[in-house]
Amino acid sequence: METRFRTLKDIPLEEELVPGTMICAGCGGALLVRIFEKVLGSNVITVNAAGCMTMLSVFPFTPFKSSWFYVAMASAPAAAQGVRDALDILIKKNKIDSKDNLKVLVLTGDGAASGIGLQSTSAAIQRGLDFYYLVYDNEAFSNTGFQASESSPFASATKTTSPTETHEGVMSQKKDLFEIWRAHKPPYVATISPAFIKDMMQKIERSSQFKGPKLFIANSPCPPGWGIESDQVIRVANLAVETGIWPLKEAINGEVRHTWMQKRRPVEEYLKTQERFEHLFKPTRNDEIINQLQKRVDDYWSSVKK
Amino acid sequence: MKQLITGNAAVATAVKLCNVEYIPAYPITPQTEIIELLSRWINEEKMDAKFVTYDSEHSMISAAGAASLVGARTFTASSSQGLLYAFEMLYNVSGWRAPIVLANVSRAVASPITLEPDHNDVLAARDSGFLQIHAETCQEVLDSVIMAYKISEDNRVRLPVIVNLDGFYLSYTREPVDIPAQELVSQFLPEYKPVFGYLDGQNPISMGVTVLSSNAYSYFKYQLHLASLNALNVHEEISQQFEKLFGRKYGLVDEYMLDDADYVIVMTNSFATMGKAAINRLRGEGKKVGLLRIRMIRPFPKKIIAEKLAGKKAVGVIDQNISVGSGGILYPEITSALYHSNERPKSIISFIGGLGGKKISISEFRHILSTLETSFHVDKFPVQSVMLFTEDDWGSVKEMLKIAGKGEVSGN
Ligand code: SF4
Numbered sequence: 001m002e003t004r005f006r007t008l009k010d011i012p013l014e015e016e017l018v019p020g021t022m023i024c025a026g027c028g029g030a031l032l033v034r035i036f037e038k039v040l041g042s043n044v045i046t047v048n049a050a051g052c053m054t055m056l057s058v059f060p061f062t063p064f065k066s067s068w069f070y071v072a073m074a075s076a077p078a079a080a081q082g083v084r085d086a087l088d089i090l091i092k093k094n095k096i097d098s099k100d101n102l103k104v105l106v107l108t109g110d111g112a113a114s115g116i117g118l119q120s121t122s123a124a125i126q127r128g129l130d131f132y133y134l135v136y137d138n139e140a141f142s143n144t145g146f147q148a149s150e151s152s153p154f155a156s157a158t159k160t161t162s163p164t165e166t167h168e169g170v171m172s173q174k175k176d177l178f179e180i181w182r183a184h185k186p187p188y189v190a191t192i193s194p195a196f197i198k199d200m201m202q203k204i205e206r207s208s209q210f211k212g213p214k215l216f217i218a219n220s221p222c223p224p225g226w227g228i229e230s231d232q233v234i235r236v237a238n239l240a241v242e243t244g245i246w247p248l249k250e251a252i253n254g255e256v257r258h259t260w261m262q263k264r265r266p267v268e269e270y271l272k273t274q275e276r277f278e279h280l281f282k283p284t285r286n287d288e289i290i291n292q293l294q295k296r297v298d299d300y301w302s303s304v305k306k
Numbered sequence: 307m308k309q310l311i312t313g314n315a316a317v318a319t320a321v322k323l324c325n326v327e328y329i330p331a332y333p334i335t336p337q338t339e340i341i342e343l344l345s346r347w348i349n350e351e352k353m354d355a356k357f358v359t360y361d362s363e364h365s366m367i368s369a370a371g372a373a374s375l376v377g378a379r380t381f382t383a384s385s386s387q388g389l390l391y392a393f394e395m396l397y398n399v400s401g402w403r404a405p406i407v408l409a410n411v412s413r414a415v416a417s418p419i420t421l422e423p424d425h426n427d428v429l430a431a432r433d434s435g436f437l438q439i440h441a442e443t444c445q446e447v448l449d450s451v452i453m454a455y456k457i458s459e460d461n462r463v464r465l466p467v468i469v470n471l472d473g474f475y476l477s478y479t480r481e482p483v484d485i486p487a488q489e490l491v492s493q494f495l496p497e498y499k500p501v502f503g504y505l506d507g508q509n510p511i512s513m514g515v516t517v518l519s520s521n522a523y524s525y526f527k528y529q530l531h532l533a534s535l536n537a538l539n540v541h542e543e544i545s546q547q548f549e550k551l552f553g554r555k556y557g558l559v560d561e562y563m564l565d566d567a568d569y570v571i572v573m574t575n576s577f578a579t580m581g582k583a584a585i586n587r588l589r590g591e592g593k594k595v596g597l598l599r600i601r602m603i604r605p606f607p608k609k610i611i612a613e614k615l616a617g618k619k620a621v622g623v624i625d626q627n628i629s630v631g632s633g634g635i636l637y638p639e640i641t642s643a644l645y646h647s648n649e650r651p652k653s654i655i656s657f658i659g660g661l662g663g664k665k666i667s668i669s670e671f672r673h674i675l676s677t678l679e680t681s682f683h684v685d686k687f688p689v690q691s692v693m694l695f696t697e698d699d700w701g702s703v704k705e706m707l708k709i710a711g712k713g714e715v716s717g718n
Contacts (some may be wrong), residue, residue, distance in 0.1 A: 043507035047372075059516040059522055067505060069375075070514035072394055075368035078360055082330065082369030082506075083358050088374035089327050090504055100507035120368075123361035185410065 002207065005039075005201040011216035014037040021063050022055045024199050026230025028237060029053060029136030030222035031194045033107060036134055036216075039204045045083055045102045049076035049117055051109030052143040052222075053136065067102065074116045075122035076106045080131050103132065110137040110151035113217075114175045125184040125213045127259045131209070135177065138222035146225035146236035150175040153245075154296075155289050156276045158225075163279035170287050173296075177217050182251050190220020193219045195237035199259050203250055212254075219246040239270040244297045247304075258304055269292045308484050312475030314339035316483050317383065317409045317445040317469070320451035321562040322353050322405075323491040327378040327498075329357045330369040336386040336419060336473035337411040363392035363584035370406045371399035377504035377511055379455070381407045386427045393431070394663075396714060399466050399471060400435025400530060404516055405458035405498075406466045408436070413473040423472040423665020425575065427637045429603075434447065434679050435530050437467040438604040440574045442560070444481040446601075447471045447553055452486075456495050457546050458622075462536040464501065472576040474663060490551050534605045539554045541602060560599040561614060563589060567596030568619040570651075571671070572640060574600050577626060577660050584671035592717035595675055600636070603699040607644035616649040620678035625691070626660035633691030642680060653681040656712050658696035670694045 004010060015068055016037035019228040023030040029052060037044060050073035057068050071079040084104050092294055106124075108117060113135040121133065140158045143149045148158040148170050157169040181189050184237040187210035202220075207214035219240050221233040226239055240246035245267055248260040268290055271277040275276040280286045311319065317340045322331070329348075333342040347353040360366040363384050374380040384392060389410055399406060412423040415430075428438065439454060447469065454467040467676040471477060503509050517523050541558060551557040562582050564570065573581045578599040588595050597616055600607070615621055621644075625634025632638075635657035644650040657674055659666045673694070682687045708714070 045505070057512050059515045059517045059519070062512045062515065063383055064512065065510065066507075067510045068512040068515065068517065069372065071368055072373070072398060075365045075395065078330075078365030079368040079372035081358065081360075082328070082372030082380075083376050085328060085358060085369075086373035086378035086380075087647070089356055089378050090376065090506075096504050096506045097508075102321075103504070119361050120365045123365065127358070276502055 001206060002171070003021055003202050003205055005205060006280060008198055011035070011197065011201065012047050014038065016044070016065050017056075018063050018065070020061070022058060023052065024223055026228070026233045027052070027139060028222060028233050029218070032136055032200070032201045032218045032220060035200060036204065037064075039201050040103050040105060040132065042104050043100065044105055045069060045105045045106060047076050047080040047083060048109035049073055049106070049112040049262045050143070051112055052138070054106050054143070058180035064147060065075070072111050076108055076112070076117065077122045077129065077131070077133070078120045080104045080106045080128065083126055084130060093290070096170075104130070105132040105134060107134050107136075109137055109142065110139060114150040114177055118180075121167045122184065125181060125186050125215070126276040128212045131212050131213060131238055133190060133213060135217045136220040138220045138225060139174070139218055141226055142225045143220050146222075151177070155280060155293060157289055168286070169231055169276070169279065178249070178251070181215045182254060182256070186215055187211075187253055188214040189217070190215070191217050191246065191248055192245060193237050193241050193248060194221070194223070195234050196241060196248060196260070199248055203259070206250070212214070224277070227274060227278070232273065236270070238274050238288070239265070239273060243270040243303050245270055247270070247300065257274070259304070261304070264297070264301065308482045309656060310480045311444060312339065312478055312480050313444045313471045313480070314411065316342060316448040317451055317471070318343035318347070320383045320448045320486060320546070320717070322347060323486065324381075324452060324455050324495055325379065325487060325492065327355050327382040328370075328373045328380045329355055330362050330366040330373070330380070330382050331357060331359050332366045333389060336477040337383045337385040337388070338411070339477065340409060340411070350476050353516070360560065366411050367392040367395035367399055370408070371404040372489040373403050374404035374406045375402055375500070375505060377498070377500045379498040380543070382406060383411065385411040386415055388565045389427045389431060390415060395438060396431050396434040398514065403464045404466060405455075405464055406455045407458060408466065408468050409451065410468050411473045411477045412470055413474045417527050418663045422474050423626075424661045424663065425470070428468060428470045429627050431468065432635070433603055434597065435465060435534065437463070437465055437534060437606065438470060438602070440601055440603055441476070441578055442472040442478070442578050442599060444476060445483045445554070446556065447476060448483055448594065449548065449552070449556065452491060452495060453544055453548055454457060457537055457540055459498055460540050461501055463533050463540050465533055465537070466529070469680055475576040483679070486552050487685070489612070493606040494547065523677045537605050538602070538607055539563045556601065557603040558610050559614060560601055562597040562599070564596035564598060564614060566594060568594040569675060570596050570598055570615060570618050570621045572623040572636070573623060574603065574636070575626065575667060577624075580666055581624070584668055588670060588671065588675060593675060603636070605641055606643070611640060611643045613648045615644060615651055616647055617667060618651045620681050621654045622657055622674045624657045624659050624674070625656065628658050628661060637691065653678070653687060655681055655688060656691040657694055658691045664699070665677050665695060666694060669696060
């Protein structure tokens with residue numbers, strides 16, 4: 001497929017999400033939404049599940065040029081189905097002109113996507129809903145102040161998993177949404193990163209040739225939650241990919257392909273940038289946990305077909 | 307054309323007559339027959355609508371509200387646990403001002419889990435912003451669904467409506483129902499045209515946005531309340547149009563032998579039919595007793611209730627529900643509607659009966675009447691709700707407790 005995104009310069013100039021929101025400075029998630037909306041264009045309805053991005057539209061303002069619909073935490077994919085079906089019904093009856101058709105984008109955080117909203121997401125994929133699904137994965141419940149979610153990585157500190165002498169932060173492994181979705185056999189699943197905009201734009205473009213669920217999970221550095229400066233977001237996102245912690249990949253009709261496969265840096269370089277992993281280095285270095293984290297990444301990559 | 311159909315079939319028939327375009331669904335006893343019929347008619351191409359089964363009632367109501375906002379006429383149905391599971395979204399859908407109609411087939415709420423009706427499910431939704439119409443017969447079920455769309459899509463109201471029918475007593479009971487002609491229903495209920503136009507690329511709109519200002523929040527909530535109150539007059543208006551076309555008239559309340567009655571029993575839903583039969587018996591014995599059935603429960607028709615009960619000696623309210631730790635749910639609403647009336651009845655007494663579909667026997671109605679007759683003595687006035695339960699009822703429960711290994715149990 002020919003791409004219209006060969007270099008970063010090919011980012012559409014038209015802004016769909018204009019400045020002036022209550023979102024934190026440097027928020028990785030907001031950057032992703034901005035680019036995502038640019039690629040999709042103006043005929044879009046963004047269906048939002050409760051999370052940080054709920055704060056994008058606060059009455060009487062909205063930064064969106066297109067339509068916006070805040071639903072609830074658990075059921076944005078269900079409401080998206082209602083929107084899609086109603087649009088199809090009205091277009092069929094000529095009550096809406098087909099040129100005014102809307103693309104449906106569900107916007108949700110990892111807390112909703114991996115927990116309370118997983119059931120309605122699973123059902124939407126199973127029904128073959130024609131929609132885009134964007135998870136900004138900041139790896140915790142950030143909007144409520146950074147409590148552990150099912151997507152929080154092993155050994156990270158959150159407000160509900162404070163590291164102590166006997167606890168190393170989150171004691172469970174991050175839920176693998178990519179594989180959970182892929183098991184439903186949707187036409188398109190991908191991971192993306194705000195540090196790899198070209199890769200992201202090409203993936204959205206590629207996915208758009210398919211009718212059905214087009215699912216994206218995005219690494220979304222969160223300055224207050226991860227304990228990084230807002231000008232470090234892209235650097236940290238870049239390290240997540242380059243250490244192999246955040247594999248960039250896609251699955252077209254279930255077939256997995258990695259879109260970044262270069263020499264990896266040690267995970268330590270990524271961990272060291274963030275306060276949520278500080279307890280692994282201070283007051284004393286916890287080699288056992290650091291090695292476990294490295295091994296998990298190594299194991300993953302050794303299973304990846306070259 | 308009269309047909310012998312169940313309450314569930316009456317709902318489905320009305321939905322078809324209303325040219326509903328979208329039906330999000332989730333099965334639950336005793337509602338399921340409604341969605342089975344609708345999905346079959348759609349597959350047989352007798353109905354031009356889309357039917358989608360969701361993963362839960364929470365999702366189903368989310369989708370219903372969403373589709374309605376985009377511009378499709380939408381219907382959905384639930385019951386009991388299902389309605390409670392959807393609870394968060396009931397408040398949302400009314401806040402979105404999405405004019406959907408939801409048939410609730412009443413069923414008592416767990417735990418303990420059971421199948422037959424009482425109204426703890428639907429009355430739990432009383433503060434949600436949904437209007438509530440409670441029907442007594444299968445005919446009224448059909449007519450109420452048609453009226454519900456007209457009220458809910460009226461720009462003075464624009465709120466979702468629950469039409470309530472009792473599980474089993476109506477849902478599975480066949481009654482003769484006059485099914486109106488399609489042309490007449492289409493004349494009464496024109497195509498659904500949303501106020502802001504259909505949602506499309508030409509008309510971007512933000513829906514359900516966060517409101518952090520408490521002034522704005524209060525404003526929107528007051529709007530909901532005022533819109534709901536508007537439905538009292540809108541209902542009267544629409545009821546007259548309905549009568550002209552179909553020859554049947556429905557009020558906010560329904561009265562039975564009320565004019566000369568000294569004593570009044572207040573009821574809702576299908577059990578009012580039992581109440582009316584009891585009134586006939588008691589009238590035959592020379593008792594001046596009548597019945598008031600409340601049909602519209604949200605908005606609550608305070609004024610007409612106060613008018614109808616003015617000058618009566620005593621009133622007994624039978625709540626087929628229980629607000630644990632308080633008593634009947636409708637009793638305080640009725641009492642407060644009467645408080646400022648100069649002619650308010652001397653006593654108003656709360657009764658609870660019909661829980662989990664337990665029949666209310668003639669002996670219980672007699673007990674209600676005798677309680678009303680003696681209630682003027684301060685020491686005879688029951689401060690707490692009177693729970694209707696006969697010797698026979700207690701006997702059968704004792705039997706079950708024995709089988710369950712609880713030994714001999716004595717009541718108090
Ligand atoms: S808390 Fe984190 S994810 Fe949420 S808006 Fe702020 S930076 Fe973005």
